Structure formats: C-alpha cells, structure tokens
Amino acid sequence: MEFDAENSSLNPLFQKIAQVRHYQGRVTDSYITLAHGSGGKAMRDLIEDIFLQQFDNPILAQLEDQATLNLASLLQQGDRLAFTTDSYVVDPLFFPNSNIGELAVNGTVNDLAVSGAKPLYLSCSVIIEEGLPIETLRRIATSMQTAAKKAGVVIVTGDTKVVHRGAVDKLFINTAGIGIIPVGINLSSSKIEQGDVIIVNGELGNHGAAILIARGELALETSIESDCQPLNDLISKILAICPHVHAMRDATRGGLATVLNEFAIAAHVGIRLEDQCIPVKEEVRGICEILGLDPLYLANEGKVVVVVPGEQADLVLSAMRSHPAGKESVIIGEVTLSSPGIVLLKTTFGAERIVDMLVGEQLPRIC
Amino acid sequence: MKYVDEFRAPEKATALLKEIQILSQEIPQNLKIMEVCGGHTHAIFKYGIEELLPNNIELIHGPGCPVCVMPKGRIDDAIAISKNPQVILTTFGDTMRVPGSQTNLLQAKAQGADVRIVYSPLDSLQIAKDNPNQEIVFFGLGFETTAPSTAFTILQAAAENITNFSMFCNHVLVIPALKALLDNPDLQLNGFIGPGHVSMVIGTDPYEFISQQYHQPIVIAGFEPLDIFQSIWMLLKQIVENRCQVENQYHRLVEKAGNSIAINAINQVFAIRETFAWRGLGEIPDSGLEIRPEYAKFDAEVKFTIPGLKVADHKACKCGEILKGVLKPWECKVFGTACTPETPIGSCMVSSEGACAAYYKYKGCRV
Numbered sequence: 001m002e003f004d005a006e007n008s009s010l011n012p013l014f015q016k017i018a019q020v021r022h023y024q025g026r027v028t029d030s031y032i033t034l035a036h037g038s039g040g041k042a043m044r045d046l047i048e049d050i051f052l053q054q055f056d057n058p059i060l061a062q063l064e065d066q067a068t069l070n071l072a073s074l075l076q077q078g079d080r081l082a083f084t085t086d087s088y089v090v091d092p093l094f095f096p097n098s099n100i101g102e103l104a105v106n107g108t109v110n111d112l113a114v115s116g117a118k119p120l121y122l123s124c125s126v127i128i129e130e131g132l133p134i135e136t137l138r139r140i141a142t143s144m145q146t147a148a149k150k151a152g153v154v155i156v157t158g159d160t161k162v163v164h165r166g167a168v169d170k171l172f173i174n175t176a177g178i179g180i181i182p183v184g185i186n187l188s189s190s191k192i193e194q195g196d197v198i199i200v201n202g203e204l205g206n207h208g209a210a211i212l213i214a215r216g217e218l219a220l221e222t223s224i225e226s227d228c229q230p231l232n233d234l235i236s237k238i239l240a241i242c243p244h245v246h247a248m249r250d251a252t253r254g255g256l257a258t259v260l261n262e263f264a265i266a267a268h269v270g271i272r273l274e275d276q277c278i279p280v281k282e283e284v285r286g287i288c289e290i291l292g293l294d295p296l297y298l299a300n301e302g303k304v305v306v307v308v309p310g311e312q313a314d315l316v317l318s319a320m321r322s323h324p325a326g327k328e329s330v331i332i333g334e335v336t337l338s339s340p341g342i343v344l345l346k347t348t349f350g351a352e353r354i355v356d357m358l359v360g361e362q363l364p365r366i367c
Numbered sequence: 368m369k370y371v372d373e374f375r376a377p378e379k380a381t382a383l384l385k386e387i388q389i390l391s392q393e394i395p396q397n398l399k400i401m402e403v404c405g406g407h408t409h410a411i412f413k414y415g416i417e418e419l420l421p422n423n424i425e426l427i428h429g430p431g432c433p434v435c436v437m438p439k440g441r442i443d444d445a446i447a448i449s450k451n452p453q454v455i456l457t458t459f460g461d462t463m464r465v466p467g468s469q470t471n472l473l474q475a476k477a478q479g480a481d482v483r484i485v486y487s488p489l490d491s492l493q494i495a496k497d498n499p500n501q502e503i504v505f506f507g508l509g510f511e512t513t514a515p516s517t518a519f520t521i522l523q524a525a526a527e528n529i530t531n532f533s534m535f536c537n538h539v540l541v542i543p544a545l546k547a548l549l550d551n552p553d554l555q556l557n558g559f560i561g562p563g564h565v566s567m568v569i570g571t572d573p574y575e576f577i578s579q580q581y582h583q584p585i586v587i588a589g590f591e592p593l594d595i596f597q598s599i600w601m602l603l604k605q606i607v608e609n610r611c612q613v614e615n616q617y618h619r620l621v622e623k624a625g626n627s628i629a630i631n632a633i634n635q636v637f638a639i640r641e642t643f644a645w646r647g648l649g650e651i652p653d654s655g656l657e658i659r660p661e662y663a664k665f666d667a668e669v670k671f672t673i674p675g676l677k678v679a680d681h682k683a684c685k686c687g688e689i690l691k692g693v694l695k696p697w698e699c700k701v702f703g704t705a706c707t708p709e710t711p712i713g714s715c716m717v718s719s720e721g722a723c724a725a726y727y728k729y730k731g732c733r734v
Contacts, residue, residue, distance in 0.1 A: 218486060282368055285368050347413075347414050347415045348375060349414060351415025351419050352418070353412065353414075353415045354730060356727070359708040359728075
C-alpha cells in the first residue's frame with residue numbers, strides 16, 4: 001500500500017490509532033510480567049499508570065530520556081551541588097511504619113541533608129522481579145510520592161526494568177538525588193575537634209529491630225516500628241540556629257557505632273560516650289539481649305548524629321527538641337584529644353570499653 | 368528491663384566492689400581466676416569488669432567458647448558436606464566465619480553451597496519439611512548448654528519420621544576439658560568462675576572433683592555484671608577462709624542436680640566419643656558427644672562421606688596457650704596484625720566470646 005502523506009490525517013485507521021495513543025496508559029494485569037520491562041506498550045502503560053500518575057510533575061511529564069533542570073534557579077539557592085545515590089533492597093518490602101518506597105526517598109533525602117544541602121530532585125530506578133503484584137508496586141509508588149511531598153523533593157526522572165524470577169528478590173529501587181548547599185554551610189568530619197558535643201535525635205536501633213521482627217523468623221511479637229523519616233527539615237532548623245555545626249551523618253547501616261568510628265578516624269580525635277545517656281527503646285534492648293546484638297550497631301533510617309562545638313550544644317539541643325523529628329534529642333558524648341581514632345563507652349559501672357567498627361554483618365538487607 | 372536491670376544496678380556493683388577490695392587486701396599474693404565460659408568472657412569485656420577489680424586479681428579467659436575450640440578439620444568436614452548439591456547445611460551464625468584449613472562456611476556459601484543460619488536447631492526440621500527433595504544437615508556444636516536442644520531435635524525428627532534431616536555432631540563436654548586444664552603443669556590458677564548455662568543442665572555435682580581432688584574453689588556464676596562481681600566476691604571469701612568448695616551463685620537458674628529432662632535427652636540420643644580434638648588443647652579423651660547407633664539415620668557422619676582429616680593449628684597462632692591462660696591475647700605475634708576479627712587465623716578471634724576477639728573488640732589491639 002502506498003503511503004499518502006497528505007491524506008494520512010484523514011485515514012480512519014491512523015486516526016483511531018492516534019486517538020488510542022492519546023489516552024493515558026492503564027495497566028490491567030494483576031502481576032508484573034517481562035512485557036512490562038520490554039520497552040513497548042506494556043511498559044509505557046506501567047510508567048504512565050503507576051509512576052507518572054503518582055510522581056506527577058512537569059519535569060517528569062516531558063518523558064524525555066533525562067530531566068532538564070534550570071541552573072539559574074539552582075544557583076539562587078546556594079553555591080554547591082550535593083549529589084548522592086543509594087540502592088534499596090530491604091526485605092521485606094513492607095515493615096512496621098514504612099516500606100521500601102518511603103525508605104528509598106527518605107534515605108536519599110537524608111544523605112543529601114546531612115551535608116547541609118537542601119534536597120531538591122530525585123531519580124527513581126526500579127528493578128522488578130516478574131510476578132510482583134501490580135498492586136504492590138502501586139502502593140510503593142504512592143508511598144514514594146507521599147514521602148517526596150513531605151520532604152519537599154520532586155522525582156524528576158526514572159527507569160523501569162523487569163527481570164526473570166529469581167534474578168532479583170521482588171523489587172530493588174535505586175534513587176539518586178541532587179541538592180543545593182547554601183553559601184557558608186561547610187560540614188566536614190575533619191572539622192570535629194576537642195570539646196565538641198555529640199547529639200542524636202532520639203532512640204537508636206528501631207529500624208534494624210523492626211526489620212528483624214518483620215521477617216517473622218523469630219516468632220517474637222513487639223510494637224517496634226521503623227524510624228524511617230526525612231531529616232532535612234530538622235537539619236535546616238539546626239543549621240539556621242548554628243551554621244557552624246562541625247559534622248552530621250545519618251546513622252543507617254552499621255548504626256551509631258559505625259558513624260562515630262568514622263568521625264574519630266577522619267578527625268583523628270577520641271570520642272567518649274556515656275552508656276546511660278544513649279537512648280534505646282526498652283523492647284529493642286530486649287531483642288538485643290535475646291539475640292546477642294548490640295543496639296549501637298543496629299540500623300536507623302531517621303536518626304542524625306550531630307557534632308557541635310560545646311558552647312553551642314544547648315542552643316542546638318533545644319532547637320532540635322522543638323522539632324517533631326527531634327523531640328527526643330539528647331547529648332550522648334563528647335570529643336576528646338586522648339585516644340585518637342577510638343570510640344570509648346563509659347559503662348554504667350564507670351569502666352570504659354572500646355566501641356569498635358562492626359565486623360561482618362549483623363543483619364543483611366536492612367535497607 | 369525487668370529481670371535484667373536488677374542485675375546491672377551500678378550502686379549494688381559499687382558496694383560489691385568495695386567488699387571485693389576489702390577481701391583482696393587480706394590476700395597477699397596475686398590471684399589468677401579463670402572464667403571457663405565464653406559468655407562470661409563476653410560480659411566481662413562488655414561491661415569493663417576486669418578494670419574495676421583490684422590489681423592483684425587477674426582473670427584468665429578459659430576454653431568455654433564452643434566456636435573457639437572447634438578444630439579446623441571439623442570445619443573442613445562441614446564445608447565438604449555443604450558442597451554436596453543435595454545438601455542444605457544449617458548452623459548458628461557464629462559458625463560462619465570460623466576458619467577451616469582453606470576457607471570458611473561464609474566463603475563456601477558465596478561459592479554456591481546452600482548454608483543457612485538458624486536460631487534454633489528445630490528450625491532445621493521445618494526447612495526439611497519445606498524441601499523434601501533435599502538433605503538438611505544441622506552443623507551442631509556447643510557444650511551441654513546446646514546439646515539438649517539438638518538431642519530434642521533428633522527425637523522430634525524421629526517422632527515425625529523426617530528422613531531428610533541429619534546432624535553433624537560436634538558437641539563437647541565441659542568437665543573433661545576442665546580436667547585436662549587442671550592436669551596441665553603450665554596452668555597456675557587460684558579458682559574458677561563456673562559456667563552458668565552448662566550448669567543449668569548438668570547441675571553442680573559434676574564439679575566436686577575440682578574442690579576435692581584439685582583443691583580449687585569454684586563458683587557457678589550468672590552472666591550479668593552483678594552475678595560476676597558476686598561470684599568473684601564468693602571466690603575471694605573461700606580463699607580468705609581457706610575453703611575449696613563448689614558454690615552456686617546462679618541459684619535462680621541452676622539446681623544441684625541439674626535439669627533431669629535435659630540430661631535424659633542428651634543421654635538418650637548421644638554417647639560419649641572416645642576422644643575429640645579441641646583446637647588449641649589437642650585431643651581430650653571422653654570430651655565429645657556422638658550420635659548413638661539407634662539414631663544413626665540422623666547422623667551426618669554415617670549418611671555422608673566426610674574427609675575427617677586432622678589439620679594442625681597455624682604455627683603463629685597461640686590460641687592454645689591463650690585458652691589455657693598461659694598467654695594473654697596481645698602476647699601472640701599475629702594478634703591485631705595478621706589475625707583480626709575480619710581475617711581470623713585462630714578461632715579465639717572469631718566469636719565475640721573468644722578471648723582474642725573480646726580483647727580486640729572491647730580493649731583495642733593496642734593493649
């Protein structure tokens with residue numbers, strides 16, 4: 001058949017196709033199949049129905065191979081770009097108080113925020129195992145959007161891959177993020193010095209313990225919930241009141257102990273903790289007792305460790321406590337010049353012991 | 368936390384320590400006290416107990432860490448079993464990093480062996496039911512503390528007629544090891560802190576030979592800081608009063624005759640091995656358990672061909688001397704250099720109950 005360009009717009013078949021294509025894609029299947037990652041119609045339907053609809057924003061709606069961001073408007077907010085990426089493989093996908101989607105947003109937001117940056121844009125790449133219920137993916141995408149909205153970030157680009165059963169476990173998500181660091185904010189673990197005070201914004205180990213229980217292998221019943229939350233608003237409040245905070249880090253995998261060891265090594269200082277000041281939920285302590293775990297090494301997903309000059313500690317502490325994400329903030333220790341590179345814990349009996357880096361894995365696939 | 372915090376009350380510890388100070392002043396010589404059990408070693412380091420004691424009391428960290436005394440050859444055997452494509456090997460988490468002659472179970476798993484961590488040996492039976500076409504082998508080890516639960520697992524497997532389950536038995540006995548230690552001329556001790564959990568099973572009677580034949584005091588102790596302080600106080604009291612008795616500090620759990628149900632389960636399923644090669648201590652007669660012929664169908668050593676080779680300990684490793692209390696961990700040339708918790712040469716560096724790992728973890732390699 002010869003193609004008549006002039007009359008194509010009148011061809012009823014073409015008109016019909018164009019009309020159908022104009023409809024927003026909808027997924028009618030119940031489960032993800034390999035077709036949803038094939039690059040064809042099924043994939044477009046999945047992206048439109050689940051991701052575009054949820055993440056709804058003008059940059060993503062362009063559906064180009066990349067998001068384009070306006071440099072001039074970024075430059076108004078600061079003088080440096082912060083850029084991070086993280087992959088989320090947590091098992092199970094849903095756990096008390098949160099899920100992999102919310103975690104994928106908050107985790108990357110927090111990685112940006114602890115540099116002092118204002119998180120702005122995220123990417124979202126998903127690798128899906130065939131057979132995942134569409135409804136599960138929809139719930140997770142909805143959670144991602146809710147979390148993004150709460151944290152004030154926009155998901156502007158993404159990718160979808162589907163792999164054979166067994167090639168991944170259910171769903172893996174990667175998010176990368178961009179934020180802008182305001183002029184004058186300069187956080188670095190190398191700035192930590194003698195006399196600094198260490199503050200955390202609440203109970204430690206809840207996320208790690210919640211995941212452990214959620215796996216259901218231990219037949220323990222608790223009410224422990226993951227502490228997954230965005231920290232950028234709390235952090236901006238801290239920086240507003242004390243721009244000269246020396247260092248901040250979110251205590252995720254490896255827990256508080258790992259972060260403090262990294263600080264002690266980087267700044268070549270000693271860190272002294274008071275055991276009785278470290279906030280740990282009664283139930284988390286109980287689980288740790290039963291399983292021989294140490295809450296200092298359990299993961300958190302909404303806890304920031306803040307190192308501030310001693311004279312600013314009270315100011316920062318009261319600012320933190322006035323924020324919902326920091327109500328339970330406490331001072332847990334101080335920075336000393338003795339024993340550089342070492343984290344020491346004063347036990348309740350007044351003895352001291354080392355808190356070393358975590359060796360091996362305490363618990364796999366927690367985030 | 369109920370039933371825990373009462374045994375960690377700092378003010379009571381202070382009072383006990385004061386009493387210990389007073390008693391120690393009545394003893395002119397330096398005292399060497401061995402805590403037999405790895406659980407005690409861990410608690411002593413975790414709470415910094417040793418540094419609170421008077422200078423003339425030295426704690427020797429004995430052989431009571433089941434992982435530490437497991438010889439390389441038996442690890443090699445477990446790895447050989449796990450490499451059988453039909454086999455799912457289950458074991459406790461601690462066992463994964465114990466070095467065999469070439470590799471460990473973690474590496475075997477990475478190379479494709481199906482090795483799974485369980486919290487209870489009974490979990491292996493569920494895995495057996497879930498995987499009827501595979502052979503499930505539980506790599507069981509430990510002292511009399513864990514032997515009842517593995518005995519019960521075998522009894523349960525027999526009752527339910529589970530045919531695809533067996534056990535690679537490496538249980539060891541505390542009393543023959545203590546005898547071997549006491550017969551060692553290198554070892555000069557003044558008393559023992561006796562193992563609490565083992566004694567919960569076997570009772571206190573089996574220790575009578577220590578006081579009667581070897582004229583040493585022994586106090587069976589619990590694992591909380593106050594338990595340990597009180598046990599040391601009881602030992603000192605015996606020494607001051609020139610007594611050599613078996614005393615029970617842990618009477619909230621340990622009865623004189625032990626737990627007859629547990630003892631019967633052990634006796635029903637296990638017989639005493641002629642000899643067992645302990646890492647560091649060498650062959651000790653009558654010191655291990657093997658599965659009785661009546662339960663041979665649950666015996667992995669009958670069901671599978673195992674290499675069964677005896678492998679000498681690494682020449683540079685001083686685990687043997689450390690287990691006997693002849694050397695302190697830092698006196699070993701490879702401690703903290705070639706031998707660390709990440710790359711253990713000797714098994715005392717593997718488990719947190721091992722003397723070397725406890726020193727490394729809580730006291731640092733710069734002792």
